[in-house]
Each structure stands twice: as structure tokens, then as C-alpha cells.
Amino acid sequence: MKRLHQIVSELLASGKAKLVIGYEKGTGEKRRPAFISDANEVERLVFDSQCSHNLSVYLTKPEYKHVTEIAVFATPQTMRAVVRLAGENQFQDKKLSFIVMDQDQNALLIEGAEVLANHLGKEKIALSSAQEELLAKFEAMSREERFAYWKEQLSNCVKCYACRAACPMCYCTRCTVEVNQPQWISVPSSLQGNFEYHIMRAMHMAGRCVDCGSCEAACPLGLPLNIITRRMIKDIEASLGPDIVSMDTKSVLNTFQPNDKENFIR
Amino acid sequence: MCNSNIYMPYPMRVEKVTNEAPGVKTFRLNFINAEDAQQFTFKAGQFGEYSVFGTGESTFCIASSPTREGYIECTFRQSGKVTSALTNCEEGDTIGFRGPYGNIFPLDEWKGKNLLFIAGGIALPPMRCVIWNALDRRSDFKDVTIIYGARSVNDLVYKHELEEWKNRDDVKLVVTVDPGGETPDWKGEVGFVPSVVEKTAPVAANTIAIVCGPPVMIKYTFPVLEKLGFTDDTIYTTLENRMKCGFGKCGRCNVGKVYVCKDGPVFTYKQLKELPDEY
Amino acid sequence: MQTENYTITDSNLQQLLQALLSSGQKVVAPVRANNKVLFKEIKSASEVCSDHVQTTLSAKHLAFPRTEVLLQYKKTGKEVTINDFPFDAVPQTFLWGSRPCDAGGFAPLDGIFNWDSKDAIYNKRREQLTIISFSCTRHDDACFCTSMGGGPGNTAGSDMLITPAGNGTNIAEIITDKGKALFENYTSLFEEAMGADKEQYLTKIDKVFDTAEIKAKVEAFFESKVWKEQSARCMGCGACAYVCPACACFDIQDDKHGSKGSRLRCWDSCGFQLFTLHTSGHNPRETQARRWRQRVMHKFSYMPDRINVVGCSGCGRCSRACPADMNLAEHLEVIMKMEAEKI
Ligand SMILES: Cc1cc2nc3c(=O)[nH]c(=O)nc-3n(C[C@H](O)[C@H](O)[C@H](O)COP(=O)(O)OP(=O)(O)OC[C@H]3O[C@@H](n4cnc5c(N)ncnc54)[C@H](O)[C@@H]3O)c2cc1C
Ligand code: SF4
Numbered sequence: 001m002k003r004l005h006q007i008v009s010e011l012l013a014s015g016k017a018k019l020v021i022g023y024e025k026g027t028g029e030k031r032r033p034a035f036i037s038d039a040n041e042v043e044r045l046v047f048d049s050q051c052s053h054n055l056s057v058y059l060t061k062p063e064y065k066h067v068t069e070i071a072v073f074a075t076p077q078t079m080r081a082v083v084r085l086a087g088e089n090q091f092q093d094k095k096l097s098f099i100v101m102d103q104d105q106n107a108l109l110i111e112g113a114e115v116l117a118n119h120l121g122k123e124k125i126a127l128s129s130a131q132e133e134l135l136a137k138f139e140a141m142s143r144e145e146r147f148a149y150w151k152e153q154l155s156n157c158v159k160c161y162a163c164r165a166a167c168p169m170c171y172c173t174r175c176t177v178e179v180n181q182p183q184w185i186s187v188p189s190s191l192q193g194n195f196e197y198h199i200m201r202a203m204h205m206a207g208r209c210v211d212c213g214s215c216e217a218a219c220p221l222g223l224p225l226n227i228i229t230r231r232m233i234k235d236i237e238a239s240l241g242p243d244i245v246s247m248d249t250k251s252v253l254n255t256f257q258p259n260d261k262e263n264f265i266r
Numbered sequence: 267m268c269n270s271n272i273y274m275p276y277p278m279r280v281e282k283v284t285n286e287a288p289g290v291k292t293f294r295l296n297f298i299n300a301e302d303a304q305q306f307t308f309k310a311g312q313f314g315e316y317s318v319f320g321t322g323e324s325t326f327c328i329a330s331s332p333t334r335e336g337y338i339e340c341t342f343r344q345s346g347k348v349t350s351a352l353t354n355c356e357e358g359d360t361i362g363f364r365g366p367y368g369n370i371f372p373l374d375e376w377k378g379k380n381l382l383f384i385a386g387g388i389a390l391p392p393m394r395c396v397i398w399n400a401l402d403r404r405s406d407f408k409d410v411t412i413i414y415g416a417r418s419v420n421d422l423v424y425k426h427e428l429e430e431w432k433n434r435d436d437v438k439l440v441v442t443v444d445p446g447g448e449t450p451d452w453k454g455e456v457g458f459v460p461s462v463v464e465k466t467a468p469v470a471a472n473t474i475a476i477v478c479g480p481p482v483m484i485k486y487t488f489p490v491l492e493k494l495g496f497t498d499d500t501i502y503t504t505l506e507n508r509m510k511c512g513f514g515k516c517g518r519c520n521v522g523k524v525y526v527c528k529d530g531p532v533f534t535y536k537q538l539k540e541l542p543d544e545y
Numbered sequence: 546m547q548t549e550n551y552t553i554t555d556s557n558l559q560q561l562l563q564a565l566l567s568s569g570q571k572v573v574a575p576v577r578a579n580n581k582v583l584f585k586e587i588k589s590a591s592e593v594c595s596d597h598v599q600t601t602l603s604a605k606h607l608a609f610p611r612t613e614v615l616l617q618y619k620k621t622g623k624e625v626t627i628n629d630f631p632f633d634a635v636p637q638t639f640l641w642g643s644r645p646c647d648a649g650g651f652a653p654l655d656g657i658f659n660w661d662s663k664d665a666i667y668n669k670r671r672e673q674l675t676i677i678s679f680s681c682t683r684h685d686d687a688c689f690c691t692s693m694g695g696g697p698g699n700t701a702g703s704d705m706l707i708t709p710a711g712n713g714t715n716i717a718e719i720i721t722d723k724g725k726a727l728f729e730n731y732t733s734l735f736e737e738a739m740g741a742d743k744e745q746y747l748t749k750i751d752k753v754f755d756t757a758e759i760k761a762k763v764e765a766f767f768e769s770k771v772w773k774e775q776s777a778r779c780m781g782c783g784a785c786a787y788v789c790p791a792c793a794c795f796d797i798q799d800d801k802h803g804s805k806g807s808r809l810r811c812w813d814s815c816g817f818q819l820f821t822l823h824t825s826g827h828n829p830r831e832t833q834a835r836r837w838r839q840r841v842m843h844k845f846s847y848m849p850d851r852i853n854v855v856g857c858s859g860c861g862r863c864s865r866a867c868p869a870d871m872n873l874a875e876h877l878e879v880i881m882k883m884e885a886e887k888i
């Protein structure tokens with residue numbers, strides 16, 4: 001931790017970071033996001049294997065949009081999100097630094113999203129055996145069984161939108177669920193409306209989801225949301241090739257060009 | 267009343283549609299059920315929830331005077347989902363209305379005083395109700411002054427009534443448009459409401475000021491009135507927080523300890539000063 | 546009515562539940578789903594989960610469903626027929642296995658839905674609901690009911706309270722007329738009170754603060770930067786409000802199917818940015834810090850002031866559900882310890 005605290009102190013002292021988004025001890029054994037801008041508070045910060053929140057989600061929240069110099073503690077999941085967000089031009093006015101853990105659990109400072117992208121490499125995050133198993137179980141189901149499964153699962157969704165709030169890739173200033181002319185997604189939670197919401201979210205995540213697991217982890221009802229996102233990634237890879245997170249590969253389903261001849265997109 | 271569904275609207279017939287200004291309409295609504303019309307009463311300042319079935323509900327004040335019985339009127343600007351659906355309604359259509367909700371302008375307490383109405387933009391509707399109410403019992407009050415401003419001549423609402431008020435010798439009417447909003451033949455004032463108020467310089471002694479308008483207008487008008495000698499308990503306004511239920515349940519209009527739908531929408535400047543800045 | 550005490554054995558308790566189910570009554574009880582425990586309608590006594598501390602969602606949906614039809618309409622030409630809420634169709638419901646903080650959580654809702662106009666729909670559902678709670682013999686680090694005036698064996702809000710007393714027996718307290726009516730239908734299952742003090746069987750939760758103290762503190766620190774500090778990690782979702790037994794904020798939306806449709810009431814949250822957004826684009830509670838402050842102020846200051854009830858039963862659900870680990874009890878403790886000069 002000493003090295004970690006030293007890096008953060010230096011970032012704050014030099015002004016390279018005005019805000020540090022890291023982790024601290026939370027309820028019980030939990031770790032939680034910590035926001036620090038005062039060098040006297042660095043002792044609060046921890047970074048260990050318990051830390052799991054994808055902190056890149058805060059970088060696009062209205063509360064932090066105007067802060068330019070931010071340092072973020074980055075897990076591999078967070079790195080993937082940052083790189084993809086940078087690829088989507090979300091950090092153009094930002095000067096970001098990252099604190100990551102190397103193989104020996106030593107804190108390492110990385111400055112700029114491009115350097116982070118190189119550090120991240122092209123490795124994919126392997127699924128755990130439990131995750132593989134769940135996916136396999138789901139894939140073995142018939143169409144009818146799958147429908148029944150999702151009917152059962154989604155009937156529990158209360159539409160609290162914690163999955164959306166926790167997702168680093170859900171940064172739209174006006175989400176489809178907040179548009180009421182036309183009312184794409186019905187406001188109340190109902191089986192049909194919940195299907196609409198989750199299908200809409202899946203479509204907007206296709207080729208963009210970084211498989212960080214934040215949505216599923218956030219869901220208070222424990223819905224297996226990652227089955228949707230992981231299946232989607234598999235399907236995309238099967239037809240369009242590997243889904244590599246990097247700053248220059250365009251996401252597979254979404255290739256916006258400023259000179260697109262269709263003007264609805266602008 | 268205790269056992270009935272408080273969300274049930276009265277079915278109302280759109281009796282007459284008046285185009286007031288671009289995007290602004292007035293509906294005259296008749297109760298479809300005679301019993302509803304009979305038992306319905308309200309007072310100046312109150313509001314209701316107007317609904318297009320299948321689209322939703324929207325909050326407007328009742329813009330007609332309680333002294334004109336048998337119908338209610340509302341004036342709204344097309345701005346979102348429900349107001350757009352209302353805009354598409356025609357004479358003869360059925361819409362819903364539930365209310366009246368909220369507190370009132372205390373006209374009875376104002377007996378024997380001068381009344382100064384200051385309205386901006388589409389905020390004349392809440393004012394129109396209390397203006398007509400006061401004019402229908404004109405002898406209760408001393409001088410009545412109305413200062414009304416809109417962005418442009420085109421945006422002035424209730425043009426008919428402005429004409430009527432102008433022609434009355436017991437009302438002083440000052441109409442103004444923002445600089446640049448005048449037409450070549452415009453004979454009224456040109457200038458923003460706060461400066462026109464300052465220029466008109468109404469006497470503060472024994473006068474009640476009622477101010478309705480967009481937040482910026484209100485923000486700049488209050489200090490002018492204080493400068494002219496109005497105390498904060500003689501200045502009234504209405505708040506327009508987001509509302510859903512209208513009766514203190516949905517939580518949306520809650521600001522500090524106040525529920526705007528129950529304790530308001532009418533507040534004195536003095537009361538506003540005690541509220542957190544969340545309106 | 547005066548609370549009456551009896552004893553009931555574990556097996557008779559099972560029989561009571563079975564008898565309710567066999568007689569065709571609607572029974573809602575904690576059931577395990579996705580590693581969470583939720584209140585669901587059960588068909589068999591074996592579905593009931595009893596090894597949990599707390600369900601993820603509260604039981605408020607039994608009186609205040611997450612989405613409910615307030616009225617229905619049908620359009621024919623320019624005419625509209627409006628059909629009232631079907632009051633007579635609200636079934637009698639038994640809530641089985643709730644905690645004292647679930648039962649206590651109905652008090653804030655009762656207050657909100659009745660403080661001036663009476664919400665007949667809510668009241669009808671409430672009237673049809675009989676609550677059979679079980680005292681807590683375990684708790685976790687999110688629980689703080691004792692600081693909210695409740696407790697692991699608190700009877701407020703329950704119609705009948707069962708306290709497991711070990712050795713296959715339970716203390717049964719009959720608290721209200723509804724509880725009495727249930728008891729009278731199945732008197733033979735109950736035995737004379739054993740005279741034991743139920744306190745010894747309850748889990749112990751330290752009282753760390755007092756609702757009157759909190760009220761004074763949050764009011765004094767309204768302008769403090771503490772709200773911003775605490776809410777820095779809040780992501781503005783609706784999880785805390787949706788799991789809470791005492792949160793009653795709602796939205797009203799229409800649902801249209803051709804010429805027919807319904808007007809719906811659904812849960813909403815003051816934590817959403819859209820909650821207070823005016824049509825003009827002006828938002829009186831623009832930042833998450835203001836929305837977090839509203840949540841706390843509404844529960845611990847405004848509700849006590851206006852309807853004389855605290856908007857929290859200390860169940861800890863919001864803290865357990867929060868994806869950012871916003872722990873309400875901990876936040877309140879921080880505010881309790883704040884000194885005036887630290888504003
Ligand atoms: C006391 C009071 C008096 C008023 N008097 C008047 C008056 O006399 N005249 C007048 O013109 N205005 C008045 N207003 C303002 C008026 O209520 C609003 O302008 C009006 O409600 C806009 O409704 P809308 O449906 O057109 O707007 P929208 O903003 O489209 O709102 C439609 C509904 O959808 C909800 N909603 C909004 N955005 C979204 C979204 N993105 N996703 C899902 N749902 C959404 C809203 O909560 C609302 O229920 C008054 C307001 C108050 C509080
Ligand atoms: S977090 Fe879970 S309950 Fe909330 S909207 Fe997402 S899927 Fe539904």
C-alpha cells in the first residue's frame with residue numbers, strides 16, 4: 001500500500017490529478033469507490049483483489065465531466081472500459097492517469113489512455129468455469145425453454161436501472177428510457193416493458209460491452225444479465241471476428257463516420 | 267369521498283379551443299356529467315391534472331375565474347408529451363380533469379388594498395383567474411394595475427382580454443414586449459418586465475403584488491419590488507414544480523418541508539425565502 | 546386491542562400455514578430466487594425460506610404494487626368510458642414470515658397515503674392484508690431497526706408476531722383484530738402462554754442513534770458539504786428506493802392498447818435525475834448530492850414534521866442493495882458525530 005499511497009500523493013501534489021477515484025474499505029469485507037482530492041486522505045485508499053467496481057463509470061457522470069485531471073484505479077475490467085470509452089472519444093478534454101496492479105501486486109502508474117491500451121494488450125478476459133457452465137447451460141436450452149427462462153427472470157426486474165447506472169458504456173446524456181416522445185420504453189415495470197428495456201440495452205451494448213460484469217453485479221435482484229451480454233459477444237465474434245478492445249479497432253456494429261450519407265445519425 | 271378513487275378524473279368535453287399564440291391554446295371545458303358540474307367548486311390559484319386518455323396527465327392551473335360557473339378553462343403551451351396530445355385535441359373531444367388542488371390567492375385578505383399583477387410569458391393563466399376574480403368583485407379593491415410582458419407581440423396571450431382590460435377605466439394595463447419583439451405598429455412598452463415595473467413605479471403602500479412568470483423574470487422582479495418598498499409578505503407568486511398526484515403523495519413536488527401541491531402553488535416571497543433553493 | 550400471548554409449536558405453525566393454503570387463501574412468503582430471497586405468492590408451505598436475514602425487496606408491493614392499474618378507459622369516437630379501480634377484486638392476502646421492520650415499514654406508507662386525502666386503493670389493499678411476522682434471531686451489519694424506534698421483536702404493524710423460542714416452540718402474540726380473527730379460526734393450534742420473556746430469544750442490535758437527534762442534525766447540516774462527500778459514489782439508480790419498505794414516491798403513466806388502455810401508478814425514485822426535471826429543462830435538484838440530501842431529509846426530517854412518522858424502519862435493505870455500497874446507517878452516524886464548525 002505504501003507505493004500506492006506514494007503514487008497518489010505525488011499525483012495530487014503535482015496537480016496531475018485533481019481528483020483520485022480509488023477504493024476504500026466498505027461495509028464488512030466489501031471495498032467501495034473512494035473519491036479523494038486532498039493528499040491528507042490518501043491513507044484511506046486500498047487496492048487489492050477485493051476491489052471490483054468498474055470505476056470508469058464515474059468518468060462520464062455529469063458530476064465529474066468537468067474535472068479534467070483525474071486518476072483512476074483500474075482493474076483489468078476497468079482498463080477495457082477505459083480503452084473502449086477512449087475509442088468512442090469520451091475523454092477528449094481529459095488528462096487521465098491510471099493506477100494498476102502488476103502481476104506482483106505492485107501499484108503501477110500509467111499516464112494516458114493510449115499507454116493504458118498498450119499495457120492492456122489484446123488479451124481477452126477468460127470466463128470463470130462457473131460462468132462458462134452457466135452459459136453452456138443456457139445454450140443447451142430450447143427456444144421455448146429460453147423464453148420461459150427470461151420470462152421468469154425478467155418478471156423480477158423492478159426497473160431500478162442500477163444495471164444501467166453501473167455500466168461504464170451507458171453514458172448517453174439522454175438515454176432511450178428517458179425519451180418520452182416517442183415513448184420507446186414504457187416507464188412502469190411490467191413483463192413486456194422489462195423485455196423492451198433489456199432488448200434495447202442489449203442492442204445498444206452489441207459490440208460495445210466490455211464484459212466487465214458491472215450490470216449483473218449491480219442488480220439488486222441478482223438477474224443473470226451477463227448471459228445476455230456474453231451471448232451477444234459470442235454471436236458477434238462468430239460472424240464478425242474477434243471482439244478486441246483497443247482504441248483503433250472500431251466496434252463491430254457501430255462504425256460512425258462523420259461523412260455518413262445518412263443524416264439521421266448526426 | 268373517503269371511499270372513492272382519488273385518481274378518477276371528471277370526463278370533460280372540449281367546448282372551445284382558442285389559439286392564443288404560437289404553440290399556446292386555451293380550452294374551455296364542460297363537465298360531461300351534470301352532477302360533477304353541480305358539486306364542483308374551486309378558488310383562484312388552484313390547479314388540476316388534465317389528461318389525454320392513453321397519453322397521460324399534465325398539471326395546469328385553472329385559468330378561468332371561479333365567479334364564472336359551469337365550465338373551467340386552461341391555457342397551456344405545447345412543450346412535451348401530454349401538451350402535444352392536448353394540442354391535437356379538437357372541439358367535442360373528451361379529456362379528463364381532476365382537481366381542484368392546492369391553496370389559493372387570499373383575495374378576502376386583500377380587501378381594501380391596491381392590486382398589482384405582474385405576469386410574464388405564458389404565466390398569465392394563473393394570473394388571469396385571479397384578475398377576473400378580482401374584477402368581478404371590483405369594489406372590494408382600490409387600484410388595479412396589470413403589467414404583462416411577453417417575448418414578442420406574437421407571444422402575447424389573451425389578446426381579447428388585454429383589449430378589454432385596456433378599455434376599462436378601473437384598470438391600469440401596461441403591456442410590454444422584450445426588445446426586438448415589437449412590430450412596427452406596436453404601441454405598448456418595449457423592455458423586460460423588471461425594468462418596466464421599475465419605470466411604472468407602482469406605490470407600495472397598501473398594495474399587494476402578484477408576480478408570475480419564468481424563473482428569471484421572477485428573480486429580477488422581486489428585488490425591484492423590494493426597492494420600491496414592497497415588503498416580502500406583500501409579494502405573492504406561484505411555483506411550478508414537477509407534479510404527478512396533486513395531493514401530497516407522489517413526493518415529486520416536495521421542497522424542504524413544503525409540498526408545493528398542497529401548501530402551494532401560491533407562496534409569498536417571505537415563504538420562498540425560507541425554502542431551500544430547490545424550485 | 547390488548548396484545549394476547551400464546552404458545553405455538555413448530556409443527557402447528559406449519560399446520561396453520563398449510564391450513565391457510567388449503568382453504569385457498571392468498572399467502573405471500575419469503576422464497577429463494579437467484580440467490581436472493583423475495584416475497585412471493587406460495588402454493589405450498591415447503592416453498593418458504595426461513596434461513597435468511599432479510600428479503601431483497603420489502604413487502605410494500607402488497608399495498609403499493611410496483612405497477613398498478615388506477616383506472617381503465619375505453620374510447621368510442623369522441624366519447625370515453627372510464628372504469629373505476631375494481632375495489633371488490635382485491636383479494637384477502639396473508640403476509641407470512643415478514644420481519645418486524647417490514648411490518649413497521651407500513652407506518653410511513655399509511656401516513657403518506659392518508660395524510661390529507663385518503664388513497665382508497667392503497668387502503669383497500671392494506672385492509673385486505675394480514676401480517677404474520679417472525680421476530681429476528683439473527684441480524685447483519687446493515688440492520689439498525691433499534692435506532693429507528695423498532696427492534697427485532699417489535700410488534701408495531703404486525704397482526705400476529707411469532708418469536709421462535711427454541712425446542713420446537715414459539716411465542717405467538719396476537720396484536721390486532723385481524724390477528725385475533727386469524728387466531729380464532731385456528732384456536733386449537735395454539736396453547737396457553739408459557740410465560741417466558743421473548744427478549745432472551747431475540748438478536749441484540751445496539752441502538753446507535755435516536756430519530757429525534759438525527760432530525761435535529763440533518764436539519765442543522767442542510768448546507769453542509771457532507772451530502773456531496775457522501776454521494777460522491779452514488780450512481781443515481783433507483784435501487785435504494787425500490788427495495789425500501791418506506792419509499793412511496795411514484796409516477797403516473799398511461800398505457801394504451803388501441804382504443805383501450807389504463808392509467809398506471811408505478812414506483813419512482815427521488816434519486817433519478819428525471820424525477821424533478823421541469824419540462825423547460827430546469828432541474829431544481831440538478832446534482833446527485835442534492836438528490837441524496839433529499840432522500841435523507843425526506844425520511845428523517847420532512848416526514849416526521851409533516852406526518853409524524855420517520856420514513857425508515859432501519860431494515861438496511863438500501864445498504865445491502867446499493868451497488869456503490871452507500872451504507873445508510875454509517876452515513877447517519879457520520880452526520881450524528883459532526884460538529885457545527887465542520888460544515
Ligand atoms: C401548479 C402548476 C401549474 C401549471 N400551470 C400551467 C399552465 O397553466 N399552463 C402551462 O402551459 N403549463 C403549466 N404548468 C407546467 C406544466 O405542468 C408542464 O409544462 C406540463 O406538465 C408539461 O407536460 P408534458 O406532458 O407536455 O411534458 P413532458 O415533459 O413530456 O412530460 C410528460 C410526462 O412524462 C414524464 N416524462 C417527462 N420526461 C420523460 C421521459 N424522458 N421519460 C419518461 N417520462 C417522462 C413526465 O413526468 C410527465 O408525466 C404548470 C405546472 C404546475 C406545477
Ligand atoms: S438492475 Fe436488475 S432490477 Fe434493476 S433494472 Fe437492471 S435488471 Fe432490472
Ligand code: SF4
Pocket residue numbers: 162778779780781782783784785786816866867868869870871
Ligand atoms: S444510493 Fe446506491 S442504490 Fe441509491 S441511488 Fe445511489 S447508487 Fe443507487
Ligand code: SF4
Pocket residue numbers: 650785788789790791792844856857858859860861862863864873
Ligand atoms: S431507508 Fe433503507 S434502512 Fe430505512 S427502511 Fe428504507 S431500505 Fe430500510
Ligand code: FES
Pocket residue numbers: 508509510511512513514515516517518519520525526527528
Ligand atoms: S404532486 Fe404529488 S406530492 Fe405534490
